[in-house]
Amino acid sequence: MEGEVKPGHRCRLVGLVCVVVALCLGCSRPWKREDTRTWESCCDGADACLALLQEVHGPDMGERWLPPEQACAAWKLGRAGEEVVPRLISLLRHSDRRVRGGAAQALGEMDGKAMGAVPALIEAYEREPGGLALHALSSLDDERAGPAIVRHLLESPTSALEHLGPTLAPVLVEVLENPESS
Numbered sequence: 001m002e003g004e005v006k007p008g009h010r011c012r013l014v015g016l017v018c019v020v021v022a023l024c025l026g027c028s029r030p031w032k033r034e035d036t037r038t039w040e041s042c043c044d045g046a047d048a049c050l051a052l053l054q055e056v057h058g059p060d061m062g063e064r065w066l067p068p069e070q071a072c073a074a075w076k077l078g079r080a081g082e083e084v085v086p087r088l089i090s091l092l093r094h095s096d097r098r099v100r101g102g103a104a105q106a107l108g109e110m111d112g113k114a115m116g117a118v119p120a121l122i123e124a125y126e127r128e129p130g131g132l133a134l135h136a137l138s139s140l141d142d143e144r145a146g147p148a149i150v151r152h153l154l155e156s157p158t159s160a161l162e163h164l165g166p167t168l169a170p171v172l173v174e175v176l177e178n179p180e181s182s
Helices: 007-027 033-037 046-053 068-077 082-091 097-109 111-127 133-140 143-155 159-163 166-177
Strands: none
Touching: 046 068, 046 082, 046 097, 068 097, 082 097, 082 111, 097 111, 097 133, 111 133, 111 143, 133 143, 143 166
């Protein structure tokens, strides 16, 4: 009989439709921050990643985290060599907050390779206390960042504490011993 679906074919057809729907939903889901860890192809090489970091679309909506493409570029730049540090430092003064945040995030992920950026990150934090420079300073674990972190913690304690390394542990003691600290 033509046009009739046999019982075994119906199950396969339903299964195929379910797979297509699941793939469509999976591909259209919103981007998540943890995707930056697996999105290796967002940019290739320091120049391409720096260009992507500076590529902004639409008005700044004031969101706390970077847009996905910039977050991926910052993550990859954080694994680059010391040669990108001066270029990232210059981006800490960029006119767009998202670019400044991406540069700070990249520097914060560079660990010991970005110690030369600490003064610029302190300056960036002074200009923009709500930006990502504080996170980078606490991640780099350099004692020069201590006064800025103490000042911030006295004004409003945040999750910066969870990133403090052994060098900055005295900062926590100073804040805890301060009678004005909450």
